[in-house]
Amino acid sequence: MKKLPIEILQSFDKDIISILSSQRLESYKGNIEQYYANRILAFRAGHKIAELEIYLRNKMDFCLKELVGEEWIKEEESLGLISQKGHTPLQSLSPSQILSSLMLGEIVGLINHYEIKHYMFDLRKIDFKKYHWSNRNFFYINGRKNHFSNVEKVNTALNLIRNIRNRAFHWENLFKVTIKDNAEIFPRITHKERGTTIGIMPDKILEFLDDLIDCIDNPMMKAYRSINIRGF
Numbered sequence: 001m002k003k004l005p006i007e008i009l010q011s012f013d014k015d016i017i018s019i020l021s022s023q024r025l026e027s028y029k030g031n032i033e034q035y036y037a038n039r040i041l042a043f044r045a046g047h048k049i050a051e052l053e054i055y056l057r058n059k060m061d062f063c064l065k066e067l068v069g070e071e072w073i074k075e076e077e078s079l080g081l082i083s084q085k086g087h088t089p090l091q092s093l094s095p096s097q098i099l100s101s102l103m104l105g106e107i108v109g110l111i112n113h114y115e116i117k118h119y120m121f122d123l124r125k126i127d128f129k130k131y132h133w134s135n136r137n138f139f140y141i142n143g144r145k146n147h148f149s150n151v152e153k154v155n156t157a158l159n160l161i162r163n164i165r166n167r168a169f170h171w172e173n174l175f176k177v178t179i180k181d182n183a184e185i186f187p188r189i190t191h192k193e194r195g196t197t198i199g200i201m202p203d204k205i206l207e208f209l210d211d212l213i214d215c216i217d218n219p220m221m222k223a224y225r226s227i228n229i230r231g232f
Contacts, residue, residue: 027173038175041205042168044226048209049165051221053104056120056158060111061099063119073098081109104165108158121215123153130211131204132187139194148193156198157212159191164205175202 012018016032017025028034064072072078073095084090085101093101102110111117128135138147148156167174167189178186187199200208213225 024171027176034175038173039171041174041202042171045164045168045174045205045209048206048213048225049161049168051225052161052209052212053107053165055216055221056104056107056111057099057102059120060107060114060116063116064110064114067114067116071095077113078110081113082106104162108162111158112155117151117154117158121154121157121212122150123157123212123215124150126153126157126211126215128153128156128198131198131200131208134186135198136196139196146194148196152193156191156193160189160198160200160208161212163189163191164200164209174205177202 020032020035025032025035028038061073068075073082074091079090082090082098082102083106090098111120128137138145140146164174166172174189176188178188180186185201187201189205190197190199192198210225213221
Protein backbone atom coordinates (compact mmCIF):
# COMPACT_ATOMS: atom_id res chain seq x y z
CA MET A 1 0.00 0.00 0.00
CA LYS A 2 1.33 3.43 -0.96
CA LYS A 3 1.94 6.17 1.59
CA LEU A 4 -0.07 9.37 1.66
CA PRO A 5 1.96 12.58 1.42
CA ILE A 6 1.84 14.75 4.53
CA GLU A 7 0.57 17.64 2.40
CA ILE A 8 -2.59 15.69 1.45
CA LEU A 9 -3.27 14.78 5.08
CA GLN A 10 -2.76 18.39 6.13
CA SER A 11 -5.13 19.61 3.43
CA PHE A 12 -7.84 17.33 4.80
CA ASP A 13 -7.29 18.58 8.36
CA LYS A 14 -7.64 22.19 7.23
CA ASP A 15 -10.88 21.60 5.29
CA ILE A 16 -13.88 21.57 7.65
CA ILE A 17 -16.19 20.45 4.83
CA SER A 18 -14.09 17.33 4.30
CA ILE A 19 -14.09 16.63 8.05
CA LEU A 20 -17.86 17.02 8.43
CA SER A 21 -18.64 15.64 4.93
CA SER A 22 -20.42 17.60 2.25
CA GLN A 23 -23.25 15.05 2.22
CA ARG A 24 -24.06 15.66 5.89
CA LEU A 25 -23.85 19.42 5.43
CA GLU A 26 -26.47 19.22 2.67
CA SER A 27 -29.06 18.86 5.44
CA TYR A 28 -27.97 22.28 6.70
CA LYS A 29 -27.70 23.83 3.21
CA GLY A 30 -23.97 24.15 3.77
CA ASN A 31 -24.41 26.27 6.91
CA ILE A 32 -21.63 25.09 9.22
CA GLU A 33 -22.82 27.29 12.12
CA GLN A 34 -26.24 25.61 11.90
CA TYR A 35 -24.54 22.22 11.95
CA TYR A 36 -22.74 23.04 15.19
CA ALA A 37 -25.89 24.59 16.66
CA ASN A 38 -27.57 21.24 16.02
CA ARG A 39 -24.70 19.41 17.72
CA ILE A 40 -25.11 21.61 20.80
CA LEU A 41 -28.89 21.04 20.83
CA ALA A 42 -28.36 17.29 20.51
CA PHE A 43 -25.82 17.42 23.33
CA ARG A 44 -28.21 19.28 25.63
CA ALA A 45 -31.15 17.08 24.69
CA GLY A 46 -29.04 13.95 25.17
CA HIS A 47 -28.31 14.86 28.78
CA LYS A 48 -32.02 15.21 29.55
CA ILE A 49 -32.91 12.05 27.62
CA ALA A 50 -30.29 10.13 29.63
CA GLU A 51 -32.03 11.27 32.83
CA LEU A 52 -35.40 10.14 31.51
CA GLU A 53 -34.08 6.84 30.13
CA ILE A 54 -32.42 5.92 33.43
CA TYR A 55 -35.57 6.91 35.31
CA LEU A 56 -37.83 4.83 33.03
CA ARG A 57 -35.55 1.79 33.23
CA ASN A 58 -35.43 1.78 37.01
CA LYS A 59 -39.06 2.82 37.55
CA MET A 60 -40.12 -0.05 35.30
CA ASP A 61 -37.89 -2.44 37.22
CA PHE A 62 -39.28 -1.22 40.55
CA CYS A 63 -42.88 -1.65 39.42
CA LEU A 64 -42.41 -5.08 37.86
CA LYS A 65 -40.54 -6.43 40.85
CA GLU A 66 -43.59 -5.49 42.92
CA LEU A 67 -46.14 -6.74 40.39
CA VAL A 68 -44.43 -9.81 38.89
CA GLY A 69 -41.49 -10.72 41.13
CA GLU A 70 -37.81 -10.10 41.71
CA GLU A 71 -36.83 -12.18 38.67
CA TRP A 72 -39.42 -10.65 36.31
CA ILE A 73 -36.78 -9.77 33.72
CA LYS A 74 -35.75 -13.43 33.37
CA GLU A 75 -39.32 -14.57 32.69
CA GLU A 76 -39.78 -16.02 29.20
CA GLU A 77 -42.22 -13.29 28.16
CA SER A 78 -39.72 -10.60 29.20
CA LEU A 79 -36.73 -12.21 27.51
CA GLY A 80 -38.77 -12.47 24.31
CA LEU A 81 -38.72 -8.66 24.11
CA ILE A 82 -34.99 -8.27 24.80
CA SER A 83 -32.22 -8.77 22.27
CA GLN A 84 -28.93 -10.41 23.17
CA LYS A 85 -26.14 -7.82 23.00
CA GLY A 86 -23.06 -10.00 23.40
CA HIS A 87 -22.06 -13.65 23.22
CA THR A 88 -23.37 -14.55 26.68
CA PRO A 89 -26.96 -15.91 26.66
CA LEU A 90 -29.42 -13.68 28.51
CA GLN A 91 -30.36 -16.49 30.89
CA SER A 92 -26.74 -16.64 32.05
CA LEU A 93 -26.75 -12.94 33.03
CA SER A 94 -27.97 -11.53 36.32
CA PRO A 95 -31.19 -9.48 36.35
CA SER A 96 -29.16 -6.28 36.89
CA GLN A 97 -26.89 -7.10 33.95
CA ILE A 98 -29.88 -7.64 31.66
CA LEU A 99 -31.55 -4.47 32.94
CA SER A 100 -28.46 -2.33 32.32
CA SER A 101 -28.22 -3.62 28.74
CA LEU A 102 -31.71 -2.50 27.75
CA MET A 103 -32.06 0.01 24.95
CA LEU A 104 -34.77 2.67 25.14
CA GLY A 105 -36.87 0.86 22.54
CA GLU A 106 -36.78 -2.30 24.65
CA ILE A 107 -37.70 -0.36 27.79
CA VAL A 108 -40.71 1.14 26.02
CA GLY A 109 -41.63 -2.28 24.62
CA LEU A 110 -41.59 -3.85 28.09
CA ILE A 111 -43.60 -0.96 29.56
CA ASN A 112 -46.19 -1.47 26.82
CA HIS A 113 -46.22 -5.25 27.18
CA TYR A 114 -46.84 -5.20 30.92
CA GLU A 115 -49.30 -2.28 30.59
CA ILE A 116 -47.65 -0.09 33.22
CA LYS A 117 -47.53 3.21 31.33
CA HIS A 118 -49.77 4.82 33.95
CA TYR A 119 -47.08 4.20 36.58
CA MET A 120 -44.32 5.95 34.63
CA PHE A 121 -45.52 9.58 34.54
CA ASP A 122 -48.45 11.67 35.67
CA LEU A 123 -49.01 13.84 32.59
CA ARG A 124 -52.61 14.79 33.16
CA LYS A 125 -51.66 18.48 33.37
CA ILE A 126 -49.25 18.55 30.45
CA ASP A 127 -50.40 20.78 27.58
CA PHE A 128 -49.20 19.59 24.17
CA LYS A 129 -50.15 22.95 22.63
CA LYS A 130 -47.03 24.39 24.29
CA TYR A 131 -44.89 22.62 21.71
CA HIS A 132 -46.81 23.62 18.54
CA TRP A 133 -50.03 25.54 17.98
CA SER A 134 -51.59 22.70 15.96
CA ASN A 135 -51.26 20.15 18.78
CA ARG A 136 -54.39 19.10 20.63
CA ASN A 137 -55.03 17.52 24.02
CA PHE A 138 -57.98 15.57 22.69
CA PHE A 139 -59.16 13.35 19.84
CA TYR A 140 -62.46 12.64 18.14
CA ILE A 141 -64.57 9.48 18.09
CA ASN A 142 -67.62 9.68 15.83
CA GLY A 143 -67.37 13.45 15.92
CA ARG A 144 -67.28 13.57 19.70
CA LYS A 145 -64.35 15.20 21.50
CA ASN A 146 -62.47 12.99 23.99
CA HIS A 147 -59.61 14.29 26.10
CA PHE A 148 -56.45 12.21 26.21
CA SER A 149 -56.16 9.98 29.26
CA ASN A 150 -52.93 9.89 31.23
CA VAL A 151 -52.05 6.58 29.55
CA GLU A 152 -52.48 8.12 26.10
CA LYS A 153 -50.38 11.13 27.06
CA VAL A 154 -47.64 8.87 28.46
CA ASN A 155 -47.70 6.76 25.30
CA THR A 156 -47.29 9.94 23.24
CA ALA A 157 -44.44 11.15 25.45
CA LEU A 158 -42.59 7.81 25.30
CA ASN A 159 -42.72 7.76 21.51
CA LEU A 160 -41.61 11.39 21.25
CA ILE A 161 -38.69 10.77 23.63
CA ARG A 162 -37.61 7.82 21.49
CA ASN A 163 -37.96 9.89 18.32
CA ILE A 164 -35.85 12.74 19.73
CA ARG A 165 -33.29 10.29 21.13
CA ASN A 166 -32.79 8.51 17.81
CA ARG A 167 -32.27 11.78 15.97
CA ALA A 168 -30.04 13.35 18.62
CA PHE A 169 -27.85 10.30 19.20
CA HIS A 170 -27.30 9.82 15.47
CA TRP A 171 -26.51 13.52 14.98
CA GLU A 172 -29.46 14.04 12.65
CA ASN A 173 -30.72 17.56 12.01
CA LEU A 174 -33.08 18.39 14.88
CA PHE A 175 -33.87 21.76 13.28
CA LYS A 176 -35.66 20.21 10.31
CA VAL A 177 -39.31 21.21 9.94
CA THR A 178 -42.05 20.63 7.40
CA ILE A 179 -43.12 23.69 5.42
CA LYS A 180 -46.56 23.41 3.84
CA ASP A 181 -47.60 24.99 0.52
CA ASN A 182 -49.22 27.85 2.46
CA ALA A 183 -45.86 28.50 4.21
CA GLU A 184 -47.09 27.21 7.59
CA ILE A 185 -44.39 25.42 9.55
CA PHE A 186 -44.94 22.08 11.28
CA PRO A 187 -42.68 19.81 13.38
CA ARG A 188 -40.80 16.81 11.99
CA ILE A 189 -40.69 15.14 15.40
CA THR A 190 -44.22 13.77 15.73
CA HIS A 191 -46.38 10.97 17.08
CA LYS A 192 -49.95 10.13 16.13
CA GLU A 193 -52.18 9.15 19.05
CA ARG A 194 -55.79 8.17 18.42
CA GLY A 195 -55.68 9.89 15.05
CA THR A 196 -54.29 13.14 16.49
CA THR A 197 -50.75 14.20 15.53
CA ILE A 198 -48.63 15.67 18.31
CA GLY A 199 -45.37 17.35 17.32
CA ILE A 200 -42.42 19.07 18.98
CA MET A 201 -40.87 22.10 17.29
CA PRO A 202 -37.05 22.38 17.38
CA ASP A 203 -37.10 25.33 19.79
CA LYS A 204 -39.41 23.39 22.13
CA ILE A 205 -37.41 20.15 22.39
CA LEU A 206 -35.56 21.09 25.59
CA GLU A 207 -38.71 22.55 27.16
CA PHE A 208 -40.63 19.34 26.43
CA LEU A 209 -37.92 17.19 28.03
CA ASP A 210 -37.73 19.54 31.03
CA ASP A 211 -41.51 19.32 31.47
CA LEU A 212 -41.28 15.53 31.63
CA ILE A 213 -38.50 15.74 34.23
CA ASP A 214 -40.62 18.21 36.22
CA CYS A 215 -43.48 15.71 36.21
CA ILE A 216 -41.25 13.28 38.11
CA ASP A 217 -41.03 15.84 40.91
CA ASN A 218 -37.57 14.88 42.12
CA PRO A 219 -35.51 17.88 43.38
CA MET A 220 -32.15 16.35 42.45
CA MET A 221 -33.21 15.55 38.89
CA LYS A 222 -34.56 19.09 38.49
CA ALA A 223 -31.32 20.56 39.83
CA TYR A 224 -29.18 18.66 37.33
CA ARG A 225 -31.51 18.64 34.33
CA SER A 226 -29.51 21.37 32.55
CA ILE A 227 -25.86 21.24 31.58
CA ASN A 228 -23.84 24.19 32.85
CA ILE A 229 -20.70 24.07 30.76
CA ARG A 230 -19.05 27.27 29.56
CA GLY A 231 -19.77 27.81 25.90
CA PHE A 232 -22.93 25.70 25.93
